Amino acid sequence: MHDQVPQQGLVLVAHPPRGGALTGRIELVLDGTAIATLTLTCCLDCRVASLDYIHVVAGYRRLGYGRTLVAAAHARTTGYRRTAPLPDGPAAQAFRARISYPHPEASCVHQRQ
Incomplete structure (x- = not known):
C-alpha cells in the first residue's frame, strides 16, 4: 500500500495533488494500515483551502x-x-x-464551475 512508509508505528503521509488536480490527501497510517484520511482542495488563485472529507476508522475515533x-x-x-x-x-x-x-461561505469560484 505505502511502499515508502514505515510499516511500524504511527506515520502522517501527505499525498500531493496529482497533475492537473487541486485535491490532495493526508493520511494517518498505523502499523501499515490507514486509520484516518483527509482530503483537502486548494485553489492557488483564490487562496481558498477546503477541507472536503475526513474519515477516521470507527475503532480509532475520539483519540485525536x-x-x-x-x-x-x-x-x-x-x-x-x-x-x-x-x-x-x-x-x-x-x-x-x-x-x-x-x-x-468562503468558497472558491473556480471549484463551483
Missing part, C-alpha cells in the same frame, strides 16, 4: 487522530482562507463542531 489531520491541513494551508462543508450524520457533525474551520 481527526484533530491531528486537521492540524496537518492547517500547516499545509498557511495564508489560505479555510472552509469546510457541513457534513451529514451526527458523528461527523459533532466532530465538525469541535474543529476550528469556518463554515462554507
Whole structure:
C-alpha cells in the first residue's frame, strides 16, 4: 500500500495533488494500515483551502487522530482562507463542531464551475 512508509508505528503521509488536480490527501497510517484520511482542495488563485472529507476508522475515533489531520491541513494551508462543508450524520457533525474551520461561505469560484 505505502511502499515508502514505515510499516511500524504511527506515520502522517501527505499525498500531493496529482497533475492537473487541486485535491490532495493526508493520511494517518498505523502499523501499515490507514486509520484516518483527509482530503483537502486548494485553489492557488483564490487562496481558498477546503477541507472536503475526513474519515477516521470507527475503532480509532475520539483519540485525536481527526484533530491531528486537521492540524496537518492547517500547516499545509498557511495564508489560505479555510472552509469546510457541513457534513451529514451526527458523528461527523459533532466532530465538525469541535474543529476550528469556518463554515462554507468562503468558497472558491473556480471549484463551483
